[in-house]
Amino acid sequence: MNKLLFYTLTLSTLFILFYSCKDDENNGGTNGGTRELVINEFVAKGSIQTNEFGDSTDWIEIYNPSSDPFTLTAGQWSLADADEEYILPQTYTIPANGFLIFWCDGLDTIATQIHTSFKLTAQGDEVTLSKIEGGDKTTVDSRYYFNANAGQSYGLYPDGSEAWDERTAPTPGSSNVD
């Protein structure tokens, strides 16, 4: 084997290894934020949970890590995927150490539940929770993933920690299980 071919093959192998490892490490990874509230869990493909209309749809669970209730004022909070931002049109209060579910079904409405204008992309997407005050937007929490597995969630265990992993038993609206 000549030297040029050897170096080309070695570099190609290293490149492939680097990017395959990078994808694994980044599944459910964070892009940072202030974490007053936490993106605690989500399902992006093959959800077996159904919204209030009986449709199986993706969802995102927001967790309040504080021992005090947390109020999200209408128009000042948004949840977005990589392409679209949904601004919360009603004020909600999340109880101390409680949860709020956004159903990502593209319905863009609020009935008993919150239904975002976007759906999550199974192949990979980015989920961002932001606060909007005086025209300024602050990222509170952000997560991204690649190639979601059907019926499984990504989530933190324990709730609000930094330990992201795939969860085989999704728990919308209640504490995550290992």
Ligand SMILES: [Ca+2]
């Ligand atoms: Ca949960």
